[in-house]
Amino acid sequence: MNDLKRYTVHITGIVQGVGMRPYIYKTAKQLGLGGWVSNQGAAVVMELAGRRKAIRDFLTALLQNPPFGAQISNIKIKPECYKAYNDFSIINSSTDNQLQGFIPPDMAICDDCIKEIQDKTNRRYMYPFTNCTSCGPRYSIIKNLPYDRVNTSMSAFEMCSKCRSEYESPDNRRFHAQTNCCPDCGPKLTLLDCKGRPLDSIHPIETVRKLLSEGRLIAIKGIGGYHIACNAQDEKAIDLLRKRKRRPDKPLAIMAASLESAKLICKVTDKEEETLTSRQRPIVLLEKRIPVTLPHNIAPGINRLGVMLPYTPIHHLIFQEKLQYLIMTSGNISGMPICYKDSEALKELNGIVDFFLVHDREILTPIDDSVVRIIDEKEMVSRSARGYSPCTLKIDSEREIMAMGAEQKSSLCLLHKGHAHSTQYLGNLDEMSAYEEYLQVMKRIKALLGAEPHIIAHDLHTGYLSTQWAIKQPAERIPIQHHYAHMAACMAEHGLKQDAIGIIYDGTGMGTDGAIWGGEFLICSKGRFSRVGHWKYVTLQGGDSAIKEPWKSAASYLYAMGIDCEELLNGVNSLKVKAVLNAIRHNVNCFKSSSIGRLFDCVSVLVMKRMHITYDAQAAIELENVIEPDVTNFYPYCIDEKGENLEIGYEEILSGILRDIKDGKTASYISAKFHNTVCEATIDCVCRIRNKYSINNIVLSGGVFENVYLLINMKRRLKERGFHIYHNMKIPANDGGIAFGQAAAAAQMVKEGIYVSGSSGKDLNH
Numbered sequence: 001m002n003d004l005k006r007y008t009v010h011i012t013g014i015v016q017g018v019g020m021r022p023y024i025y026k027t028a029k030q031l032g033l034g035g036w037v038s039n040q041g042a043a044v045v046m047e048l049a050g051r052r053k054a055i056r057d058f059l060t061a062l063l064q065n066p067p068f069g070a071q072i073s074n075i076k077i078k079p080e081c082y083k084a085y086n087d088f089s090i091i092n093s094s095t096d097n098q099l100q101g102f103i104p105p106d107m108a109i110c111d112d113c114i115k116e117i118q119d120k121t122n123r124r125y126m127y128p129f130t131n132c133t134s135c136g137p138r139y140s141i142i143k144n145l146p147y148d149r150v151n152t153s154m155s156a157f158e159m160c161s162k163c164r165s166e167y168e169s170p171d172n173r174r175f176h177a178q179t180n181c182c183p184d185c186g187p188k189l190t191l192l193d194c195k196g197r198p199l200d201s202i203h204p205i206e207t208v209r210k211l212l213s214e215g216r217l218i219a220i221k222g223i224g225g226y227h228i229a230c231n232a233q234d235e236k237a238i239d240l241l242r243k244r245k246r247r248p249d250k251p252l253a254i255m256a257a258s259l260e261s262a263k264l265i266c267k268v269t270d271k272e273e274e275t276l277t278s279r280q281r282p283i284v285l286l287e288k289r290i291p292v293t294l295p296h297n298i299a300p301g302i303n304r305l306g307v308m309l310p311y312t313p314i315h316h317l318i319f320q321e322k323l324q325y326l327i328m329t330s331g332n333i334s335g336m337p338i339c340y341k342d343s344e345a346l347k348e349l350n351g352i353v354d355f356f357l358v359h360d361r362e363i364l365t366p367i368d369d370s371v372v373r374i375i376d377e378k379e380m381v382s383r384s385a386r387g388y389s390p391c392t393l394k395i396d397s398e399r400e401i402m403a404m405g406a407e408q409k410s411s412l413c414l415l416h417k418g419h420a421h422s423t424q425y426l427g428n429l430d431e432m433s434a435y436e437e438y439l440q441v442m443k444r445i446k447a448l449l450g451a452e453p454h455i456i457a458h459d460l461h462t463g464y465l466s467t468q469w470a471i472k473q474p475a476e477r478i479p480i481q482h483h484y485a486h487m488a489a490c491m492a493e494h495g496l497k498q499d500a501i502g503i504i505y506d507g508t509g510m511g512t513d514g515a516i517w518g519g520e521f522l523i524c525s526k527g528r529f530s531r532v533g534h535w536k537y538v539t540l541q542g543g544d545s546a547i548k549e550p551w552k553s554a555a556s557y558l559y560a561m562g563i564d565c566e567e568l569l570n571g572v573n574s575l576k577v578k579a580v581l582n583a584i585r586h587n588v589n590c591f592k593s594s595s596i597g598r599l600f601d602c603v604s605v606l607v608m609k610r611m612h613i614t615y616d617a618q619a620a621i622e623l624e625n626v627i628e629p630d631v632t633n634f635y636p637y638c639i640d641e642k643g644e645n646l647e648i649g650y651e652e653i654l655s656g657i658l659r660d661i662k663d664g665k666t667a668s669y670i671s672a673k674f675h676n677t678v679c680e681a682t683i684d685c686v687c688r689i690r691n692k693y694s695i696n697n698i699v700l701s702g703g704v705f706e707n708v709y710l711l712i713n714m715k716r717r718l719k720e721r722g723f724h725i726y727h728n729m730k731i732p733a734n735d736g737g738i739a740f741g742q743a744a745a746a747a748q749m750v751k752e753g754i755y756v757s758g759s760s761g762k763d764l765n766h
Contacts, residue, residue: 006035006049006080011062013073014392015044016147017104019133021090022175023067029170031058034085039093039146042102042449049085068134069107069279073394073419090176093146103139103390103421103448104147106223106367108281108311110135112173117313123162128205128314129187129361133177135279139390140224140365141179145448149178153362160185187361189314194354196346205317208357212323217241219331219345219353222312224367224386225338226331226345228353229255233325235295241327242297244352247334250615251299253283253306253369255328257319262286262307265294265325271377280387281311282370294325301622308369311387314357330368334615337427337434340366365444366437367424375711380729382706384411384736389424390445391730393740395492397747400453402442404466405739406482407459408616409732410434412442413739415747416451420492422731422740429465439469457746459485459738461510478746482509482738483520484529486701488748489741491524493731499525499695500726501532501686503714506702506734507547507597507617516540518595518702521646521689527748532693533646533685534594541584543591550601550619551611555580557602561651563658571611596678596704599650603674606657607667617703623671624707631672637681639688646688648681679713687721700727703734 011020016039024037024046031054035047048055059077066072113132116124124130131137141153149155159167163182166174174180181187191204201207208218212230215237220227228245230237232254242248256262259277266286268276276284283306288299299305308328310316318326331339331349339345340363345356371383384391401415407430412423423441427434446452457478458470470477480488486509487502502522511517512531519535538560546552551572558565559581569577584590597620604610604619608626613619635656638649653674660670690696698718705711705727718725731737 003052004050004082004084005052005055006047006082007055008078008080009046009048009059010043010076010078011045011072011074012043012102014069014071014102014104016042016102016145017138017142017178018069018107019067019175019177020044020070022133022170022177023070024062025088025090025170025175027058027061028088033058034088036085036089036091038091039148041094042145042147047080047085049083068110069104071102073102073392093148102392102419103142103145103445105139105280105387105389106137107135107279107387109313109316110279113313114316117316124182126205126317127183127186128189128312128317129181129359130313131177131179131181132174134173136179137223137361140363140367140386141361142448143364147178152178153364154179154181156360156362157181157186187359189357189359192346192356192358194350194356196350196356199355204357205314208355209318209321209323211355212318212326215240216354217244217352219339219349219356220314220318220328221342221345221356221358221363222314224363224365225340226349227328228331228349230327231323231325232294232298232327235297238295238297238327241329241352245329245334247329248614249300249618250334251302251304251306252327252329253308254294254298255308255310255315255326257310257324259309261324262309265289265292266305266307269374269377271374271379275372275374275379276307276309278387280370281309282372282381282387283308283383285371285373285382298327301625303625306371328369336431337437338366338368365424365441373706373708375708376715378729380727381732382734382736383409383425384422384730384732385424388730389422391422391740392419393422393493393730394418395420395744395747397750399455399747399750400451401455401457401478401743401746401750402446402453403457403480403739403742403746404459404470405742406735407461407464407466409735410438410466411736411739412438412445413743414445414449414451414453415743416449416453420740420743421445421449425736435465438466455746455750457742459510459742460512478742478749480742480745481512481529483511483517483522483702484524485738485741485745486733487522487524487529487699487741488745489731489737490699490701490726490728490733492740492744493728494726496697496699496726498697499523499693500697500699501689501693501695502529502699502701503682503686504699504702505596505704507595507704508593511594515592516595518593518597519599519648520594521685523689523693523695524699527745527752527754531645532689533648535596535599535648536650537592537594538598538650539584539587539590540593540598541580541588541590543589546598547601547613549612550605551577552580553598554602554605556584557599557650557654559584561654568606568658569611571609600704602654603657603671606654606661607670607674617706620704620707624675624709626668627672627675627709628666628668629672631669632676634673634676634680637677637684639681639685646685648685653677653681675707675709675713678710679717682714683717683721686718686723690723696722696724698723698725700725701733701737705733
C-alpha cells in the first residue's frame with residue numbers, strides 16, 4: 001500500500017485548445033493510473049492515483065513531451081490521501097477564474113488534416129474547415145474560458161453522429177477536439193459578388209481559383225479576418241490592387257503554395273525554413289533571389305519579400321493545380337484595422353475586390369498575420385499577431401495592471417497573476433475604427449482572464465487617445481516615458497534584473513522635457529531610468545506631416561546648419577520649402593527633436609531623393625536597401641558633454657554626406673558610410689557611459705533596430721568591446737512592444753514603492 005499514491009496536479013500555460021486533456025487521458029491509461037482530468041478556468045487540473053513510479057513516469061512524459069502546441073509555464077503538485085479509482089476519465093469543465101489562465105493562439109493546419117482534405121476516399125476530402133486537437137482556430141473564436149466548444153463560435157454548429165463518435169473515442173486524434181466538424185455539420189463557404197449577392201457556385205473554391213487566374217481580386221475570409229488576394233504572377237492585377245487599396249509602394253505579402261515554391265523566389269536558410277513551416281506560419285522576411293522572377297511591383301525598391309505558407313485548409317485547396325503564388329494582404333483600406341465581420345467587409349472592401357469568399361464561422365477576435373525576420377539564427381518578431389498572440393511572459397507582480405501601449409502599431413498588455421498577456425497588433429489609433437476595436441479587445445481580454453486591473457500604465461503624451469482614455473478612469477495611473485518602455489520591454493523579455501544602458505532609437509516619443517525623443521541613451525536601475533545621452537536636438541517643423549514628408553526634416557536640419565536647402569530639395573515646390581523655412585524662423589508649429597529616425601529621413605532625402613513617403617519608415621527602409629556591404633569607413637562625428645549628458649552632433653555627419661554627393665559618390669556608398677557612422681558614434685558614446693557608470697549590459701530597442709544592417713553591425717562591434725547585448729526577440733522592437741514595456745516598468749515601480757501615481761498621489765505599495 002505504501003507504494004500507492006494520489007496527487008492533485010494543476011498545470012497552467014498554453015494548456016487548453018492543444019489536446020492536453022486527451023493527451024493526459026491516454027498517457028494515464030497507458031500507465032495504469034486512475035483519476036480524472038478537467039479544464040478549470042484557464043488551467044488543467046487532474047487527480048492521479050496509482051503506483052509511485054507510474055505517476056513519476058506520467059509527470060516526466062507530461063513535462064518533456066507535452067502535446068503539440070502546448071507550453072506548460074507552471075505545475076503544482078499536491079499530495080492527497082490515497083483513494084482508489086476504477087478508471088481514468090475526462091470530467092466536465094468548471095469556470096474557476098482563481099486559476100491563472102493562458103489563452104491558446106490560433107494554429108496552422110497540421111499534416112494529418114492536409115492529407116485528409118487531399119484524400120478522395122476521406123469524408124473530409126476538400127472540406128475547408130478540417131481541423132483537430134493539433135490545429136485550427138483558437139484565440140480568434142474563443143468567447144470565454146475554459147476552452148470548450150460551448151465557449152467558442154463553434155457552439156453554433158452541433159456535431160453530427162460521426163463527429164461525435166470521433167470526439168468521444170480515446171483512440172481518435174479528434175478525441176475531445178472542441179472545434180471538430182465535417183461537411184455534414186460544420187461551417188460552409190459561400191461565394192458572393194462585389195455587391196454581396198450569393199453566386200450559384202457548387203464548388204466555390206474551384207471558382208475562386210479560376211477567378212484568380214483571370215486577374216480578379218478576391219476578399220477571402222480566414223481565421224482572424226479578411227485577406228485581399230490576387231495572383232502574384234499577374235502584374236496588372238497587382239497594379240489594380242494597389243490602385244484600389246490606395247497602397248502605391250508598401251511591399252505586399254506573398255503566400256507561396258509550398259516551401260519549394262518559396263525557395264524558387266527567395267533564399268531560405270534552415271532557420272527561416274523552420275519558421276515558415278512552424279505551427280504559427282508567420283510572414284517571414286526573406287532575401288529575394290536574383291534574377292527576380294515575380295513582378296517588380298510586389299515590393300518595389302526592396303530586396304526582401306514577406307513570404308508565408310498556407311495555414312488553413314482554404315489556402316491549401318485554392319493552391320491546387322497551377323497557382324503558385326498569391327498576394328495576400330490585409331483586408332482593409334490602408335491604415336484601417338483588418339475587416340473581420342462580414343457586414344463590415346462588404347461595406348469597406350466593396351470597390352476594392354471583385355468577389356467575396358465568406359463562411360459562417362464567426363470571428364470573435366480579429367487578428368492579422370504575424371511578421372518575423374531571422375537574426376543570428378533566432379526569430380525576431382516585428383508584428384505579433386496570429387500564432388504568436390496573445391504572447392504571455394512571466395513578470396513578478398502582485399498587482400493587476402493594464403498597459404495601454406502606443407498610438408502607432410498599438411497593442412495592449414494585461415498583467416495578471418504574475419504574467420503579462422500582450423495582445424495582437426491592433427493598428428494605428430489615429431483611425432477611430434482602430435480605436436474602437438482596441439477598446440473591444442481590452443474588454444475581451446479582461447473578460448477572458450477574469451481580470452479587473454486597478455492600475456493603468458500609459459504614455460506621457462496627453463494627445464494620445466489611449467492616454468486620454470486612461471485619464472478618465474477611476475484607477476491609479478502610472479505614466480511611463482515612451483523610450484523607457486522600449487527598454488523595460490527588452491529587459492523584461494530577457495529577465496534582465498541588473499542595471500543596463502539602453503540605446504533606444506526610433507522615430508518619435510514624448511520626452512520628460514516635453515521634446516520629442518528618439519535617439520536616446522538611458523540607464524535603467526530598479527524601476528528608475530535616467531537619460532545620460534542623446535542625439536543633438538534639431539527644431540523640426542510640421543508635426544506629423546514631417547514624418548510623411550521627409551523633405552521637411554531635411555529642410556530643418558539644413559536650416560540649423562545654415563545651408564541653403566532650396567537647390568537640394570529641388571523635387572519639392574519652392575514655395576512650400578520657403579513656407580517651411582519661414583515657419584522655422586518664426587517658430588510656427590515647431591518642436592525640438594532628438595529622433596534619429598528623422599535624421600535617417602533627412603539622409604534619405606539627400607541621397608535617395610525620397611521627398612514623400614506612402615508607408616511607415618519608407619525612407620529609412622529604402623536607404624538601408626541600397627547599402628554597399630563592402631564599405632567600412634565612416635564620416636567624422638562629434639560627441640559633446642552637455643552637463644551630465646553626452647550629445648552626438650549631426651553637423652559633421654551631414655557635411656560629409658553633402659561633400660560625397662558633390663563629389664559624385666553613389667547612393668550605395670553614402671548609405672553604407674552613414675550607417676557605419678551611426679554605429680561608430682553610438683558605440684563611442686556608450687563606451688564613455690560605461691567608463692563613467694561601470695555598467696556592461698546593453699539593451700538595443702526601438703523601431704530603428706528593425707534595420708538589419710544596423711542591428712547586426714552594432715551587435716558585432718559591441719561584442720568586440722566586451723558588452724553583454726540584449727535586443728527584442730518575442731516582443732517587437734517597434735511600438736508594438738510598448739504596452740509590454742509599460743506593464744513591466746509599472747510593475748517594477750510598484751515593487752520598488754516609487755511615487756508614480758498619476759491620479760491619487762498615493763504610494764502604490766499601500
